[in-house]
Amino acid sequence: MAAQVLQHVEVAVATAHAEVVGVVPVPAVEEIVDLDGVVSEHETEGVRSSLGGAFHANVHACGLALGDGRRQAPRLAPRLARRAASMLIGRAMAELHGKIAFVTGAGSGLGRAITLTLARAGACVAVSDLRAAAAAEVDAELGTLGATVACGPLVGDVAEAATVQRWFEQLAAATGGRLDILVNNAGHADTDPETQARLARQVEELMAGGRVTTPLEATARLTDERWQRMLAVHLTGTFLCTRAALPLMAAGGGGRIINMASIAGTTGIAGAVHYSAAKGGIIAFTKALAREVGCQGILVNAIAPGYIDTPLLDVLGEQRATQTALIALQTVLGRLGEAREVAATALFLAGPGASYFTGQVLSPNGGLVV
Ligand SMILES: NC(=O)c1ccc[n+]([C@@H]2O[C@H](COP(=O)([O-])OP(=O)(O)OC[C@H]3O[C@@H](n4cnc5c(N)ncnc54)[C@H](O)[C@@H]3O)[C@@H](O)[C@H]2O)c1
Numbered sequence: 542m543a544a545q546v547l548q549h550v551e552v553a554v555a556t557a558h559a560e561v562v563g564v565v566p567v568p569a570v571e572e573i574v575d576l577d578g579v580v581s582e583h584e585t586e587g588v589r590s591s592l593g594g595a596f597h598a599n600v601h602a603c604g605l606a607l608g609d610g611r612r613q614a615p616r617l618a619p620r621l622a623r624r625a626a627s628m629l630i631g632r633a634m635a636e637l638h639g640k641i642a643f644v645t646g647a648g649s650g651l652g653r654a655i656t657l658t659l660a661r662a663g664a665c666v667a668v669s670d671l672r673a674a675a676a677a678e679v680d681a682e683l684g685t686l687g688a689t690v691a692c693g694p695l696v697g698d699v700a701e702a703a704t705v706q707r708w709f710e711q712l713a714a715a716t717g718g719r720l721d722i723l724v725n726n727a728g729h730a731d732t733d734p735e736t737q738a739r740l741a742r743q744v745e746e747l748m749a750g751g752r753v754t755t756p757l758e759a760t761a762r763l764t765d766e767r768w769q770r771m772l773a774v775h776l777t778g779t780f781l782c783t784r785a786a787l788p789l790m791a792a793g794g795g796g797r798i799i800n801m802a803s804i805a806g807t808t809g810i811a812g813a814v815h816y817s818a819a820k821g822g823i824i825a826f827t828k829a830l831a832r833e834v835g836c837q838g839i840l841v842n843a844i845a846p847g848y849i850d851t852p853l854l855d856v857l858g859e860q861r862a863t864q865t866a867l868i869a870l871q872t873v874l875g876r877l878g879e880a881r882e883v884a885a886t887a888l889f890l891a892g893p894g895a896s897y898f899t900g901q902v903l904s905p906n907g908g909l910v911v
Contacts, residue, residue, distance in 0.1 A: 635661070635662045635663030636892040636893055637659055637662040637663040637664040637888075637891060637892060640663065640664040640665070640721040640722055640891070641667070641690060641716050641719050641720055641721050642656075642665070642667070642720075642724065643666070643667045643690075643712060643722070643723050643724070643782075643786070644656045644659070644666060644667075644668055644724040645670070645699050645724065645725055645727035645778065645782060646671075646726040646728060647675075647676065648671075648672050648674075648675025648676045648679055649672075649675055650849070650851030650880055651726055651846070651880050651883050651884065652679075652724070654881050654883065654884035655883070655884045657679070657884075658884035658888050659722065659887070659888060661686070664722065664891075665688050665690050666683055666689070667689075667690035667695065668680050668683065668694050669694070669695035669696065669697070669699065669727070670696065670727070671696070671697065671698055671699070671727070672696075676695065676696050680693060680694040690712065690716060691715040692708075692711040692712050692714070692716075695707075695708040695712070698774075699727040699778035699781065699782065700774045700781070705778075705781040705782055706785060709785035709786070709789070712789075718789055718792060718793075719789065720786055720789040720790055721790070721793065721795075722796065722797045722798075722891045723782060723783065723790075723796070723797070723798045723799070724799045724801070724887060725778065725779040725798070725799070725800045725801060725823075726801040727774065727778055728774060728775050728778075728819075729771075729774060730816055730854075730856040731767055731770075731815075731816075731856060732856055732857075732858075733759070733762060735758075735762060736757055737857075737858055737859070737860055739755050739756070739757050739758070739759075740757065740860055741860055741863075742755040743755050744860070744864075759813070763814065767815060771815035771816055771818075771819050772818070774819075775816075775819035775820065775822075776822045779800055779823055780826065783800075783826075783830065787834065790834075790837070790838075790839050791837045791839065794838055795837065795839055796838070797839070797842075797891050798827075798839065798840070798841040798842070799842055799843070799890050800823050800824075800826065800827050800842070800844070802821075802823045802827070802843040802902060803820040804845050804846065804904060804909065804910050805820045805821075806820030806822075806823060807824065807845050807902065807904065809821075820845070823843060824843050827843040828900045831899040831901075832900065835900075840895065840898060840899040841899055841900065842900070843903070844883060844886050844887060844902075844904070845902050845903070845904040845906070846878060846883050846886075846904070846905050846906060847872065847904070847905065847906025847909040848868045848878065848906075849877060849878040849880060850865075850877045850878065850879060850880070851880055854877075865877055868909065871909060872906070872909040873907060873908025873909070873911065874907035874908055875907075878905055878906070878907055882905050883905050885905075886903050889903075
């Protein structure tokens, strides 16, 4: 069996690589979920002996309680068993093998895709979100992948210092003080009905082939509350999690911090000065911190996506279809991005291939900005 399994290593590695570069669709979560349930004990033993101690090492590094490591599962058709075993090998050899990650805003969109992508690459992932049910759902998916951290889903507002402190106490208790990867992703977008209406008028003016003359006047209407909340969630949230993560990473000899910025922070978005300022602040924060902590082996980078098809864009309301169609027209690749394409960028920044990247801003934007 071990020989058969080894024949499939190449396929498994190719599959994993394809996921990273997006040559083939990312395997469905259920497909991977099957993996942990379908490998028989005998086949798992074959894999284990082929890998030496690597399999056990991953289990222990992640603090997972799997007893004697044996799996109870029904025997399967040889083809399926081989495929499952090959994927098991692919995962055990994966680039984030044994790493511990923490992702904020993991309950939806980019955070969820990043969480599951890091998990498929071998990391154990702790998740947090403002919405308890969403956090619990993604944590349960991690459970089926065998990639949870024993702190459970961490629920609350990333902008609250006491909440973030509690998250990191729980995380550190579960991991023995270890953290290798932090993804500061939590965020939101907002607008007001008047800005929406004016945007619609601007679109009509464009469609009519004329100049845009309707002013948005969004900044003139922007309230203190919306301004402060935007900066609190994005910028303060990024700072709070980073401050708590740094001692854990420093104690472990290094780490990766990935901050979710946006093209709003590099080019600005009309009608969203608060969002653009927060994201621009995150980019400056990323660069300054990269300079500060590089000598401790901590690499700090930002991702500045273009428009990605996630629930965040629901902020466009009735204008969503029209606005995204216009955005797609201005994008070289002619479409919005998918969450998995940003997750692939995060995986790169978290992995060995990014060992010479720090203080950088990678922008998966389909050519909207070139
Ligand atoms: N979708 C895009 O086009 C796009 C583009 C560039 C950047 N981004 C950024 O990517 C990040 C993720 O966005 P998304 O598109 O996945 O959005 P999303 O709405 O699908 O997911 C955001 C998640 O963050 C959580 N969250 C929001 N506020 C929070 C808070 N105060 N504390 C804890 N959790 C909170 C939400 O509950 C949600 O689960 C955001 O920072 C966003 O600004 C998104």
